[in-house]
Amino acid sequence: EYEDGDLSSWINRERFQGYLHVDGFTLYELGDTGKLVAIAVIDDKNSSVEHTRLKSIIQEVARDYRDHFHRDFQFGHMDGNDYINSLLMDDLTIPTIVVLNTSNQQYFLPDRHIESTEDMVQFINNILDGTAEAQGGDGLLQRIKRIIYDAKSTIVSVFKSSPLLGCFLFGLPLGVISIMCYGICTADTEGEVFEHEGAKKESGDRELTDEGSEEEQEEEKNGKYTELSDGELKQKDIMEKKKD
Template sequence: MLALPLFIWNFGLFVTGVGAFKVSYELDDRFIDYRKDAKWLVMFYAPWCHHCHKTEPVWEQVAQTFNQQESTLGLRVGKIDATKSTKSAAEFHVKGFPTIKYIQGDQIYSYEGERTREDIEEFAHKAIGPAVRRISALQDLRAAEAKNNVFFIIIEGEKSSGDQRKEYQEVAEELLTSLYFYETDTRLATGNIPLQGWTTIAVYKDGKYFIYDGKKSVKEWVKQERLPGFVKITGGNFYQLVEMKKMVAIAVVDLAPYRNTMNEESKRFFDVLKTISISDREQYYDNFGFGYVDGNEIVNHVFSEWISVPSVVVYDPVKEVYYVSSETPSTVTTQSLRDFLDGILAGSVRGSGGKGWFRKAYRFVYGIAAYFHKMFSTQPILSSILFGLPLGILTIIIVMMYTNDCTEAKEDPDDDDSDHEKED
């Protein structure tokens, strides 16, 4: 009779244990000394951090992937409580939570992408290196094309000079964790990649190869071509777009959670702007980058304004000016958006924002208001306690002070009368 209850109890313990099972290494300040022994992917966290708790299950999945492959990749996955291991937090310049870093001795790379399992694992694979990977077979080239939205490749002939190769190697090492850089020879590239002279540098994006023309340095060209022609904009890559020193045309859409789909109104803006980014690349390449953003949080923060969803906006990072299209889902067409972009270039479309002192003060006030709004919307109970408790105490003190003043005012006439009676 006891067998069934005992089995159920043991099974419950097993399920609970599986849910709580941790495969990442729990590290402390001793990590500073033995970090040179292996390649490490480390998350610095704080126990009270909401984002850290959300990232925890993802981190354990990443740890399960790499710690099982430790013998082949040599990568270990760990985490450090930065509130306890303060020396480690200072050593690795941790300023926020969670902070994810690839650490191998003195070689350190910080992760700035989305906190998803796929993106973090991709970051780790890039960080392991090498900076430039060799492609020796056609199937490897096809695999790279299938795997990556964007990658760079250098093709060298027998009489290639070393100058461009040196520049290519330097930028590959600088952007090691952001992009894949490959190399191959003319034999494999012939018929598959357009060739130009003895040394060809190309970028693969949007299903095509585009050749480096030598008008800019290799580094400048790579940074301009590092993102797809129509990219999903996140907090991590927005400033990569800004570094291109172009205006950024953005479709502000509403993606359904977990399904990555959008309603018809959002899809209309998305499709029209994407069509322009691909079909009119030659016309707008020098002046615009293109992308889309899920929701309006990022653009609201950058513009310090409330932007409606869906819509199309353009941001000029040099002038810090933004333009909002007046088109609606029912009126927007490829031609109407072309007219909007052409009008911005011609100066006939009026923008908002700028670099004046009034605008800076407005952004400061907006930033404070947005911070408190986000704080109360995400953590209403905690925020109410943090702000309500001090205000409540202050209110009680003021009421008590006022009550005492009133009491003293009422008692003074009585005291005077009693003193007068004694004199009589």
């Protein structure tokens, strides 16, 4: 047993130098150390004071405060923000400093500009004592956000690399779905028209039937009246003959 745990854990934590040039593969490997990764995101081709100053601040903290932070932090710089933006699903402007927790996908951004080594040390202490705000994570909402972000990134990259292929891949399914929806809506409308016409025809037949029934009833009544009239006339004739 060692102060930092078993031997394999100690080797994992100590197998990297205190300061690294970080890329995607290195960041993945740093996940096994269990450390937070403090990165200066800069443009190596940009020699302006702001870019070189942040890189120097990270290097000074890694060197001068090794005894304080080496157990919990790994320091380095990253060239460009493309990878870090895709990892954080955010749009970081460079130069900037970000601290990653590779175990739970959380990250920390300074709430003010880092102007000196003391500012960086204060930022790290805020992370250690829990006063710095953590962003990201691996919760359900973040996973849904990751799915949406990856889908959006894939679509954008396809259209950027080959617009015609993108139109074919995404336009064809949309066209088929649109035709299916149009067919379903049209079929429903035609069905309603047929039902309406059938109902009108049925009601018309009923009206004709009712009219025919009324005429038959009137004819029966007229026939009865005629029969009654003939009977009355015959009775009158008989009565007159008796009188004579």
